[in-house]
Amino acid sequence: MTSRANTLLGAAFVVAAVVLLSGCGPSTGGEAKPSASSTSAGQTQAANAPSAYDPCKDVPQAVLDSEKLRQTRIVNDDTSAGVKWRGCAYIRSNGYVVSITTTNLTVDTTRSRNFPETAEFTINGRRAISTRQFDGPFIKEACTLNVEMKGGSLDFNLSNPPSNRDTGSIDSCVLARGLAEKVVPSLPASA
Template sequence: MTSGRNFRRLAILFAGAALALTGCDSSTDGDLTPTAGSSASKTLAPDVPTGYDPCTDIPQPVLDSENLRSKDKQDSNASGGVKWRGCAWIQTDGYAPVITTTNITVDMVRDKKFADTHEYTINGRRAISTRQVEEHPEGVCTINVEMKGGSLEFFLSNPPSRKNTGALDTCTLARTLAEKVVPTMPVTA
């Protein structure tokens, strides 16, 4: 169990650092500033969206349907004011998701032009899937689903060595999970 937690923590820190380093445009003094022609959705909110807490609001039947166990709090901050608040789970011999609310918007993710980017809609909300970890593009997928003031982020780690899911496409697994979770969000979130 300890090695699984350490893996998840390292994965989150790595992904957070990668997004923070490539994140929002900044001025020379490091303050976040919108680029010419950007909209409010590209301006970083001071905090994560409210109205949905993935640690407490994802119904247990949804977690059970994916055999997700061992909930672990995963809050983190990155430079420039980027924040994540949520939890991680693990599927025995399968993938490990971290589901967080973040002040990173779908538009911000799109503007980074990460590898294997796909945009679609989940339960009436804009969503984007990307492969942000260059060292493990097939084993890690991130999906951001639009919320007011940011997004609900699904960071899925699925090493090929995992007996139950390692041979499956990580972004397909992430989308399946997101399609189960997102309908549980209130329309006001």
């Protein structure tokens, strides 16, 4: 497969991942949305994704360079259930694709969903959780990692098919954690 085909496949996988993670929920029918909503576990969800960090501008260039990542698109996704993602998608030629976003989903909300292969740890003093959120043949190719922020989390949604020449032999959750460990120190302490 050519690198361009890998790039397109990876980008398509990220889009599919966002659609799968978005889920379905009732429409507000044009009514005003509440300032916070309740999740399935009864936890309160902030109305908006945290704004103290902009993954399109605040990820250090040195991190992007070390991972050979280049920005491909802006991610500005909302679900009818009130979940929001704000940030950017990045791609590594012959390697993984990742969206780095702030979201109003918290580490606790992610844990309550009981995804397969959930692992909890800390990164730079912040609670973090990695999960496999896909069924079927793609489960090992994708990993979602959330790092605690006020009002939500910093979300790394990484896709790494085995056909990727540079990174395909590395577990997607290992890649996501390594990237998060480089990015999270750039979060402001107040975020």
